[in-house]
Amino acid sequence: MSRVLVIGCGGVANVAIRKCCSESSVFSELMIASRTKEKCDVLAEELRKTSKTKIETAKVDADSKDELVKLISAYKPDLVMNIALPYQDLTIMDACLECKVNYMDTANYEPEDTDDPEWRKIYEKRCKEEGFSAYFDYSWQWAYKKKFEDAGLIALLGSGFDPGVTQAYVAYAKKHEFDTIDTIDILDCNGGDHGYKFATNFNPEVNLREVSAPGSYWEDGHWIEIPAMSIKREYDFDQVGMKDMYLLHHEEIESIAKNLPEVKRIRFFMTFGQSYLDHMRCLEDVGMLSTTPIMFEGKEIVPIKFLKALLPDPASLGPRTHGKTNIGCIFTGKKDGKDKTYYIYNVCDHQECYREVKSQAISYTTGVPAMCGALMLLTGKWNTPGVHTIEEFDPDPFIEALDKYGLPKSESHNPVLVK
Ligand code: NDP
Numbered sequence: 001m002s003r004v005l006v007i008g009c010g011g012v013a014n015v016a017i018r019k020c021c022s023e024s025s026v027f028s029e030l031m032i033a034s035r036t037k038e039k040c041d042v043l044a045e046e047l048r049k050t051s052k053t054k055i056e057t058a059k060v061d062a063d064s065k066d067e068l069v070k071l072i073s074a075y076k077p078d079l080v081m082n083i084a085l086p087y088q089d090l091t092i093m094d095a096c097l098e099c100k101v102n103y104m105d106t107a108n109y110e111p112e113d114t115d116d117p118e119w120r121k122i123y124e125k126r127c128k129e130e131g132f133s134a135y136f137d138y139s140w141q142w143a144y145k146k147k148f149e150d151a152g153l154i155a156l157l158g159s160g161f162d163p164g165v166t167q168a169y170v171a172y173a174k175k176h177e178f179d180t181i182d183t184i185d186i187l188d189c190n191g192g193d194h195g196y197k198f199a200t201n202f203n204p205e206v207n208l209r210e211v212s213a214p215g216s217y218w219e220d221g222h223w224i225e226i227p228a229m230s231i232k233r234e235y236d237f238d239q240v241g242m243k244d245m246y247l248l249h250h251e252e253i254e255s256i257a258k259n260l261p262e263v264k265r266i267r268f269f270m271t272f273g274q275s276y277l278d279h280m281r282c283l284e285d286v287g288m289l290s291t292t293p294i295m296f297e298g299k300e301i302v303p304i305k306f307l308k309a310l311l312p313d314p315a316s317l318g319p320r321t322h323g324k325t326n327i328g329c330i331f332t333g334k335k336d337g338k339d340k341t342y343y344i345y346n347v348c349d350h351q352e353c354y355r356e357v358k359s360q361a362i363s364y365t366t367g368v369p370a371m372c373g374a375l376m377l378l379t380g381k382w383n384t385p386g387v388h389t390i391e392e393f394d395p396d397p398f399i400e401a402l403d404k405y406g407l408p409k410s411e412s413h414n415p416v417l418v419k
Helices: 011-021 037-048 065-075 086-099 117-130 145-151 165-176 204-212 251-259 274-285 303-310 350-357 361-378 395-405
Strands: 003-007 029-034 054-059 079-082 102-105 154-157 180-190 215-219 222-226 232-237 241-247 265-271 294-296 299-301 324-335 338-349 386-389 410-412
Touching: 003 011, 003 065, 011 029, 011 037, 011 350, 011 361, 029 037, 037 054, 054 065, 065 086, 079 086, 079 361, 086 102, 086 145, 102 361, 145 386, 154 361, 165 180, 165 251, 165 324, 165 338, 165 395, 180 232, 180 241, 180 251, 204 274, 204 303, 215 241, 215 251, 232 265, 251 265, 251 386, 299 303, 324 361, 338 350, 338 361, 350 361, 361 395
Parallel strands: 003 029, 003 079, 029 054, 079 102, 102 154, 154 386, 180 265
Antiparallel strands: 180 324, 215 222, 215 265, 232 241, 241 265, 294 299, 324 338, 338 410
């Protein structure tokens, strides 16, 4: 029995909320709070017909700590699930600390305004010292570690698929398959087709910022940064087939490198079709991916926000997306003194997801782990106070929950390695 406050009611939150409401014995009371309350009301009304969970809704601006504190102290949840945007991570963490409530999210902090001089100073210093230039990094949220420890609270960071399940796969490989891991390649393949020439599968602004940033990987204790999309490989994915994939910077590389310092190389690859890349390059070249406001006909607009308004809402892609995703990790390392390789991954079908929860597989593969992460905290399976990423916890109960709630693992002990 628990009370949970979910912040956000977009594509990912929709799946997570539906999954929580299918497990009313744990998620007995739930409040959906977001910027646009009408979306929360529509979902709540639908779910009340089938779920035993007692569902309430509220309007909240999660950029305002005061509004959050008011809502959290009135509702008194056991856990706040932040499934809004990464821009709100810090205000929601602050509010959770003030109200003494556990916290979780699906993506690490990045600022909405990348021209903010205070943030920019710290960011530029980090770029120089650390050697990668993505806007997002863990330092902002790791800085809350002591505060959460002292308060006896948990903040679980990045409980989606990647980050999220990929880190559980790392912990699982370390626990069950290897004495030491030498290399990790995280492969994220979306073989789905939504029929649009260009659309993003999750929040367009966050997605385009991520994939247009320079790529980077971890090797021998430091970052190696490369121009965006300049390392390309082909891989034959189980149940999807041959795809082009590109090396990207990704947040879990940073936490895995910290928590498993033995690993010599960690890379992240994501598949992209040619049409997506051509559109993205063109939009970037004309300045449409910029986060810096410009004046247009007497009004200030942020180009990437304007672009977001033009693109299809990721939540609307469900009925038209066909095909499968395949996301997982390939490891090399040693067991009992012998070299060994191992691949653990999940294959998810867009149309099956749509039939189950009215969503495409990208929101599904993020929303289910968000629900499973919440389940770990609410049932006390993960209970160490502090600020944590998923590879720090016992992976077994989480991977069992993923199996049960729709994201079963597949394994290969003889995978083709990425060159
Ligand atoms: P959406 O844009 O579909 O949904 C975001 C939701 O947050 C909307 O309901 C939006 O409200 C709400 N919101 C935005 N700003 C505020 C605010 N200031 N106050 C209150 N509510 C707000 O995004 P997605 O569902 O696609 O993504 C959700 C999160 O999941 C993102 O952080 C994304 O980075 C992460 N993600 C993680 C992945 C992983 O594998 N770890 C993969 C994919 C996504 P409104 O309806 O008014 O716009």
